[in-house]
Amino acid sequence: MCVKSKESIFKSKLTWAIIAEILILIVAAIIEPRFFSIEYNTETGMLYGSLIDIVNRSAEITIIAMGMTLVIALGGTDISVGALVAVAGAFALKLLRWDVTQYPTPGDFTVKPFILVLIVPLVICTLMGLFNGVLIGKFKLQPIIATLILMVAGRGIAQIATNGKQFTTGYSPFRFIGQGSFLGLPFPIILCIVICAAMMIFVRKTAFGTFVESVGINPSASRVTGLKSDKIIIIVYTITGFLSGVAGLIYSSRISSCDSNNAGLNYEMDAILAVVLGGTSMTGGKFSLAGTIVGSLIIRTITTLVYYFGIVFRVDHGVQGGHHRRRHHHPVRAGAQDDGHAQGAQDEGR
Amino acid sequence: MSSVDKRRKQNRLVNFVTNPKYLMVLATIGIFAVIYIAGIVLYGDKGFSTLRTFMMLFIDNAYIGISAVGMTMVLITGGIDLSVGAVASLTGMLIAYGTTRLGLNPVVCMLFAILVGIGLGCAMGGMITYLKIPPFVATLTGMFLARGVCSLISRESISIDNDLIDAMASWKIYFMKFVDGEWVKIKPVAYINLNVLMFIIMIIVGTVILQMTRFGRNVYAVGGNEQSARLMGLPVDRTKMMVYAFNGFCSALAGIAYALYVKSGWNLSLQGAELDVISSAVIGGTLLSGGVGYMVGTLFGVLLKSVIPSLITFNGTLSSWWGKIITGALVLLFVGLQQVVMSGSKRGKKKKKKDK
Numbered sequence: 286m287c288v289k290s291k292e293s294i295f296k297s298k299l300t301w302a303i304i305a306e307i308l309i310l311i312v313a314a315i316i317e318p319r320f321f322s323i324e325y326n327t328e329t330g331m332l333y334g335s336l337i338d339i340v341n342r343s344a345e346i347t348i349i350a351m352g353m354t355l356v357i358a359l360g361g362t363d364i365s366v367g368a369l370v371a372v373a374g375a376f377a378l379k380l381l382r383w384d385v386t387q388y389p390t391p392g393d394f395t396v397k398p399f400i401l402v403l404i405v406p407l408v409i410c411t412l413m414g415l416f417n418g419v420l421i422g423k424f425k426l427q428p429i430i431a432t433l434i435l436m437v438a439g440r441g442i443a444q445i446a447t448n449g450k451q452f453t454t455g456y457s458p459f460r461f462i463g464q465g466s467f468l469g470l471p472f473p474i475i476l477c478i479v480i481c482a483a484m485m486i487f488v489r490k491t492a493f494g495t496f497v498e499s500v501g502i503n504p505s506a507s508r509v510t511g512l513k514s515d516k517i518i519i520i521v522y523t524i525t526g527f528l529s530g531v532a533g534l535i536y537s538s539r540i541s542s543c544d545s546n547n548a549g550l551n552y553e554m555d556a557i558l559a560v561v562l563g564g565t566s567m568t569g570g571k572f573s574l575a576g577t578i579v580g581s582l583i584i585r586t587i588t589t590l591v592y593y594f595g596i597v598f599r600v601d602h603g604v605q606g607g608h609h610r611r612r613h614h615h616p617v618r619a620g621a622q623d624d625g626h627a628q629g630a631q632d633e634g635r
Numbered sequence: 636m637s638s639v640d641k642r643r644k645q646n647r648l649v650n651f652v653t654n655p656k657y658l659m660v661l662a663t664i665g666i667f668a669v670i671y672i673a674g675i676v677l678y679g680d681k682g683f684s685t686l687r688t689f690m691m692l693f694i695d696n697a698y699i700g701i702s703a704v705g706m707t708m709v710l711i712t713g714g715i716d717l718s719v720g721a722v723a724s725l726t727g728m729l730i731a732y733g734t735t736r737l738g739l740n741p742v743v744c745m746l747f748a749i750l751v752g753i754g755l756g757c758a759m760g761g762m763i764t765y766l767k768i769p770p771f772v773a774t775l776t777g778m779f780l781a782r783g784v785c786s787l788i789s790r791e792s793i794s795i796d797n798d799l800i801d802a803m804a805s806w807k808i809y810f811m812k813f814v815d816g817e818w819v820k821i822k823p824v825a826y827i828n829l830n831v832l833m834f835i836i837m838i839i840v841g842t843v844i845l846q847m848t849r850f851g852r853n854v855y856a857v858g859g860n861e862q863s864a865r866l867m868g869l870p871v872d873r874t875k876m877m878v879y880a881f882n883g884f885c886s887a888l889a890g891i892a893y894a895l896y897v898k899s900g901w902n903l904s905l906q907g908a909e910l911d912v913i914s915s916a917v918i919g920g921t922l923l924s925g926g927v928g929y930m931v932g933t934l935f936g937v938l939l940k941s942v943i944p945s946l947i948t949f950n951g952t953l954s955s956w957w958g959k960i961i962t963g964a965l966v967l968l969f970v971g972l973q974q975v976v977m978s979g980s981k982r983g984k985k986k987k988k989k990d991k
Contacts, residue, residue: 429715440956
């Protein structure tokens, strides 16, 4: 397989995703031109508009999908991310409302120092990601069943951390994460851009991305060439755990409370969908972080359009299902002709 | 002579117990027995030891069990099906919408729903078998599609208002005992309803299909090694298609059971049920890598998963969320055990080869 054709396929996958996004936006523009208006509110110093809203609301999924892309590139899946979102929110709010008996109403208080409220949930989520990674990398469990454990147990842990209660908070530094603004943009967008940039640099400017692709295409061959595939798998799942924690903080800050039942519900499916829409094959191998960002935006655009035009709630899943099916036929058919080796490696693996 | 026979018999028993295939099922049954007996010892005075409590384990989880029969077969072929919850939910919607909103005959609705289930199963099986799409992706697509259709039918919960369905839902066989020349219901009242009957029949049907038919042996062969099965000339593609179609049928049946259980249809019902079903099968000793699994194990997997919440309810002071954590820990225990047993048996085989 020559390098040129590889590049053209990679390009075309990303272009397809972008074309789909543009088509959706054009449809929106035809139905309702005001969809594109963006206003600047001088009082809050923030930009407002549907487009800003789409990018803002897609931040959690985009951040999780950054990790999920690497997981899927390894040929695995992580279905525990939604539960980890709930865990992060539960522990953050537990710390914010530590002395809940002393301060029965939500107000401007927190444990000192405040940084603990951010660090402890992130550490817990990172450890949970590490747990997933060790099960999959060291003990060679199937990814779906290994992450199923935390998917089930995670929400239980979140509930027990908060005693099954829903705490709310009014502490402004915490609320800033999800509701504040920086340079005129909502803070989640800034956070999302920083994380995406960091991931892209980490993956593409070091050899790590190539290692991940190599392990995803053929684990045994990578091991023979001297890659420590166990370690790579563990690192990738740990990163995903950490990113789920970040998304959990954003989510709980957005709603100023924790909700162990519904926080991050179905995020695993949305994140997987974003990755697949972005052109990364579920069989593992080559991946595209930029495609994933576009994929996440597509999901959010469809959802926002559905809300905006008052179409029934959750029809979007039907739209997504159809979309998913159409998109997926394309790479497979292309795969039969050009992109045979990712598919072939999978077959050999069986 | 007789001592040789005896030893042979003993050997056979030892082989049966130490065979890794049976060991997993025996472990499931053993752990269920331990937990159940612990429950009787701890909460026997509160009524844990009654037949009623035992039957409730079946009644509350019949729909999970019915779906797990199909899932076990899919897992034995080395595949996975994430669409079962959505397909079951769609079945419930079709029945609720058909009977209550359109006023159709419930039997027609049920038959149509089963056809839809089989059709979706065939479609996903076709994608997996002929288009070579990985099962995870193909069934994820099916899941999104089924949920979408659910929402298209109605986005609100529809309660079922139909005499025949009411009759089916309240149909019961009571456990009786013979006292003073006449049959009386045992106290506290214990019964089997239609869902439990369907569950038990499906377990028996699944066992017969897997253990006594050519198709069942093909299923194990495909899961054990698809390449070898193909080289042996077994109809691999047809077997996989039929397994997914059968699973579609089981999902639809589970949807009917759930509709009878809650007597309503809702587009967001049974979310995450697919993972309950998969974990039941896994706890029951079915290997996700394919080739190993028994319906009896799945039966006890379902029971084991349902006895934990029951125990927590009887305790009364524990938070119900411990149930989730314990279930997670059980899954971890069983997949760990599988890993140990399988690697142990591989080592054993290698050793035997060396000895030769």
